[in-house]
Structure formats: structure tokens, C-alpha cells
Amino acid sequence: MTQVETPVASRHRLVIVGAGFGGLVTVQNLRNVDIDVTLIDQRNHHLFQPLLYQVATSTLATSEIAWPIRHLLRKFKNVKTLLGTVDGVDTASKTVSTLDGEVIAYDTLVLATGARHAYFGHDDWEPYAPGLKTLEDATMIRRRILTAFEKAEREPDPAKRQELLTFVIIGGGPTGVEIAGTLADLSRDTLKGDFRVIDPATARVVLIEGGPRVLGAFNEDLSAYAQRALEKLGVIVHVGNPVTQCHADGVEFAGHSLRAKTIIWAAGVQASPAAKWLNAQADRAGRLAVNPDLTAPGHPEIFVIGDTATVANGDKGTVPGIAPAAKQQGAHVAKIIKARLAGDTATKPFRYRHSGDLATIGKRAAVTDFGFIKLKGYPAWWLWGLAHIYFLIGVRNRLAVALSWLWISFTGARSARLITQREAAEEDKPL
Template sequence: MTEIQPSASTRHRLVIVGGGFGGLEAVHNLRNADMDITLIDQRNHHLFQPLLYQVATSTLATSEIAWPIRHLLRKYKNVKTLLGTIDGVDTAARTVSTADGETIPYDTLVLATGARHAYFGHDDWEPFAPGLKTLEDATTIRRRILTAFEKAEREPDPAKRAEYLTFVMIGGGPTGVEVAGTIADLARDTLKGDFRVIDPASARVVLIEGGPRVLPAFSEDMSAYAKQALEKLGVTVHLGNPVTECHTDGVEFGGQSLRAQTIIWAAGVQASPAAKWLNVPADRVGRVVVNADLTAPGYPEIFVIGDTATVANGGKGTVPGIAPAAKQQGVHIAKTIKARLVGDQSPRPFVYHHDGDLATIGKRAAVTDFGWIKLKGYIAWWLWGLAHIYFLIGLRNRLAVALSWLWISVSGARSARLITQKDAAEEANTP
């Protein structure tokens, strides 16, 4: 293994690309190390992605789940933060290049560049079925959901009105289940009494999953409970038939057509181009197939973590692409980098510790599976909420989110029910 040594003229230069869970955890654990750290992200904020769907469904405001990266790192004197987009890595020169032409040298590089939603070769579906990975995605989906009710209120044609009041979720993982359940709550509870022509409770929420069950990462009994809980909320669940077409009028699946004006995609992800930058092996969704110590094959000075990497998990497949896993990887590489700086080059394979799986279904039910204990229903919902509040950053945000959830649970009201954007086509038609 090539030893990592500080360059002749400067301290050791660590570049971390990506301010998500893994990248920030690495920075936090290296905040007192004798090195210069540069963190680069294309956005100026760190996003608590597990609650992103609650922004999309009007439960939380954007400021309650996102924080300025500069503010989070302001006390770390060895850290410099840059706002920029990386478009390549020169492994020979050990530099990364930005979209605006800047070249940044490194001695050690960490790629934690995340992933975007993938459409399995049908990228033309994205305008009709946006995914949910960024704050921009969330506010776009929130606008489409709320605008659909507004358009239905003004639509005289019953058939067209039914299209506006049909909401389709594609994908039965945690995001799909959580969004479908929350839209059902929004329609049947939050919007009750707000309209004069339509009855929001008549809205049709449909979840389409190509596999045999929802929440496939959970046990079969938990998946069955989640399906029953969704149906109790009024969600129609279709299993076993993937979507074959997605267009401006709706979706097609299992030989049938469903007309709908609001479609949300949660069926797949595509990693960033990191594997192409390094010219190393990748899995089918573009994630770098890393070594046991989370380094890229052939490049011991480059670590790849989070949704950018596929990591073997012993005999249990691969490490899941969830926030706790990324945080554990951030801690691991920080320890490895510290050890290398003092001359310890011994192998340090990453060992993942799975804390459990959680998913919520509407505002009063959830499923939690910690292996040694499985819970479902209202108690699981409280546990899910406490776990998410614990991982939020800052007392203010914890209190704000807790109070929002408590108020919604008691009253059904959602204060973040704001339409803040328009499609380009809508803008063009606005007088």
C-alpha cells in the first residue's frame, strides 16, 4: 500500500467531496487533525434526507431539515468550505476539477457525492414523475400536490377533476410508503373543510410496486402490516407489475392505464459519476465497488463512501444506502486517515453495524425492526419520531420538528402548505 505522507511544502491535504452524512461525519472526526481539509459541495446546505418527504408533503419547512454547511463547520479551524460542482478527478496529478475550471490538489480524497433517482433507462419520464433527493425536488413535489387540489377546485369536468385528484407513487420502499401515507392524511384530514367545490377526501392515492410486497427490506409480516395500514388510510396498493410507461396523462402498468396528473418516483437510484471519474468497476447503478477498507480499487489514497459506493457486508449482501451506514463509514475513514498520518498502514476493513429499519405510514403508524425487537403501529410511530428527532442537528430544529409533529397529530393542520414555484409552462401562461 502506498504510504500517505504530507506534501513537501504544506500539511497533508484532504479533500472531501460531498457534505452529506458520510462527508460531514468524516470532517467532524478529523476536526483536530494536523491537516488541511477542504469540503466541496454543490449546495451550501447539509440535508437531513430521511425527512425530505415531509417537506414534499407540507409537514415540515425546508429550514427544519437543512443547515448551512459553513455554519456547521465554522469552529473547525482546519476546514475550508467551497461551494462548487466537481466534474472530474485526475488520479495521476491528484487533483479534482470543478465545473468553473478550478483545480484543487489533494493528498487524500474522499468521494461522498451521493446519488440521484434513476428511471431504468427511461429518463424521459422524469418531467412527469419527479424523484425526491433534494430540497428542490421536495418543493417541486409539494407544489404539484397542492396545485392539483387547486386545479380540481376550478375544474368543471368530473373526469378531469378525478385526474387532478389522483396521486400515484411509483416504488414501494420506505419513501414510497411514507409519501403515499402522508398524502392520504393530507387529503382526508389536513384539507378537510378548506374547499367548496371538491371534497379532498375523495382523492385517490395509488402506490405501484413492481415487486411482490412493499418495504422489501423488512420481514414479510412487517411488509404485510404496512400494506394493510396503507389500505386503511385509503391508499390503493398494486403489487407485482412495474410501470411500463409514464407520460403527461398518467401511467401504464400491468396492461392497464391510470390517468393522473401527479406522479412521484421512488423506484430507483443512480450514483454520481465517481466511478467514471476514477475509471474503476461499478455496480449496475453506478456505485464504485470499493475495497474492504472503503478505498477505490488501485487508489489507496481515495476513499468512496455513502450512496457513491457499494460495500460488501460479509455474507449479508451489501451495506444498505442509509444515513447510519454513511455515518459509520465517515467515522471509519477518519480513523484510517489518522492512523496513516502517524505511519500505521495496517489494513482496516470496514465493519457495518446495522441498528435497524424504520418506516412510517401516515401520522399514527410505523414499523420498526431492530432484529431483537419488532414493533408496529402507534408505539412504533413514536419510536420512529424519537429516533429522527435525535439525529437532527441543533436544539432549535429538534424542538421545531417535535412541535410540528405534535400539532399535526392533535389538529391535523400542516403549516408548511405553501405553493412557492411554478412550472415554466405555467409561468409562460401567466398574464
């Protein structure tokens, strides 16, 4: 009698779209699990986004806050990394498709595709007021800032020179406050003595927040301190009136027109089109409302995490779209996948643990709110720095960033003041 071999069952196929904080933590927690993991991202690097503004303001180099994904996962033998842009999900056939026509099958899918900046229905503002979500955004903003000083040095008309030396930041959340403070330091400290015609210290840094105060997520005392600290640095702070127009010559708000050649958007974000891929309902920011266990409604095999999802947080509203939350969600998803593979299909709701809020204001001040303890000023700045250095990847990067910050703190010098990759519209124009 001939013995018929029983086919060996194929391993579970997990596809993760996005190598941000949520996606990367999911992978890391499944590195020793007997499954096939495919990680897809449209860029080849993982980005430490909380410090992206420091690239935009010439404090850090791009290589100090980003790492090649393949290098990070080189020892994970069950993980395959693909460079590609996902443009759709077929839930019936359980496949993910990319722009270059590749189709990848999954048994479990994790969508951690992040978000981009949103202009609240005014997408035509983007060319004049770029947001800050990618390394490309950061280097473009850095180029615009540094080029503005260079053009001002050559501009004979005082009015036009003032426009070039006026920098507007729209949005008074942590990103807007951090950019404004660092820009003030750059103009009044770092660039001191570098120019012969202009005085960089005369540059105007203007922060516009539509809400009643900056750092609205912090308590009022810390918010008020942050505004005072910004004003001490020379930043002009406007609150209570949103921007109504944004164009090549500046912005309009509260019935006033402010002429400026450099505008930075830090006011809102828009999630990736993941909700559209699943034909699911999304909120105004494009985020998909997930089940308590982070699965997509009607699709227990699909998890949606990070900025792509809106997650209920009991009586506290929703889970904030910050890096620690995405990391916790990634770890939770990995835990559920492990349990399912072991035969445990019980629903496991996600519980968010808030670690605290932090924001820096220039090179020697910050605010931190951990609930039980609130700090401001220089002690908060040290705590903010230690927390961010701790979460960087690799000893070399931690040392490099720490040394850069210490050097800037004591000397004011920033070594990343490089103008690179001029924009297409400027290629044929002189500075």
C-alpha cells in the same frame, strides 16, 4: 558558515467531495487533526434526507431539515468550505476539478457524492415523475401536489377533476410508503373543509410496487401490516407489476392505464459519476465497488463512501444505502486517515453495524425492525419519531420538528402548505 533552513513540510491535504452524512461525519472526526481539509459541495447546505418527503408533503419547512454547511463547520479552523460542482478527478496529478475551472490538489481524497433517482433506462419519464433527493425536488413535488387541488377546485369536468385528484407513487420502499401515507393524511385530514367545490377526501392515492410486497427489506409480517395500514388510510396498493409507461396523462402497468396528473418516483437511485472520474468499474446503479477498507481499487489514497460506493457486507450482500451506513463509513475513513498520519498503514476493513429499519405510515403508525425487537402501530411511530429527532442537528430544529409532529398528530393541520416557484412551463398559464 551560513546555516541553510530546512523547508517546512506542507500539511497533509484532504479533499472531501460531498457534505452529506458520510462527508460531514468524516470532517467532524478530523476537526482537531493537523491537516488542511477542503470540503466541496454543489449546495451550501447539509440535508437530513430521511425527512425530505415531509417537506414534499407539506409537513415540515425546508429550514427544519437543512443547515448551512459553513455554519456547521464555522469552529473547525482546519476546514475550508467551497461551493462548487466537481466534474472530474485527475489521479495522476492528484487533483480535483470543478465546473468553474478551479483545480484543487489533494493527498487524500474522499468521494461522498451521493446519488440521484434512476429510471431504469427510462430517463424520459423524469419530467412526469420527479424523484425526491434534494430540497428543490421536495418543493417542486409539494407545488405539484397543492396545485393539483387548486386546479381541481376550478375544473368543471368531473373526469378531468378526477385525474387532478389522482396521485401515483411509484416504488413501495420506505420513501414511497411514507409519501403515500402522508398524502392520504393530507387529503383526508389536513385539507378537510378548505375547499368549496371539491372534497379533498375523494382524492385517490395509488402506490405501485413492482416487487411482491411493499417494504421488501422488512420481514413479511411488518410488510403486510404496512400494506394494511396504507389501505386503512385509503391508499390503493398495487404490487407485483412494475410500471411500463409513464407520461403526461398518467401511467401504465399490468396492462392497465391509470390517468393521473401527479406522479412521484420513489423506485430507484443512480450514483454520481464518481466511478467514471476514476475510470473504475461500476454496478448498474453507478456505484463503485470499493476495497474492504473503503478505498478505490488501485488508489489507496482515495476513499469512496455512502451512496457512491457498493460495499460488501459478508454473507448479507452489500451495505444498504442509508444514512447510518454513510455515517459509519465516514467515521471509519477518518480513523484510517488518523492512523496513516501516525505511521500506521495497516489495512483496516470496514465493519457495518446495522441499527435497524424504520418506516412511518401516516401520522400515527409505523413499523420498526431492530432484529431482536419488532414494533408496529402507534408505539413504532413514537420510536420512529424519537429516532429521527435525535439525529437532527441543533436544539431549535429538534424542538420545531417535535412540535410540528405533535400539532399535526392532534389537529391534522400542516403549516407548510405553500405553493412557491411555479415551473417555467406554467409561468404563462393560469392555474
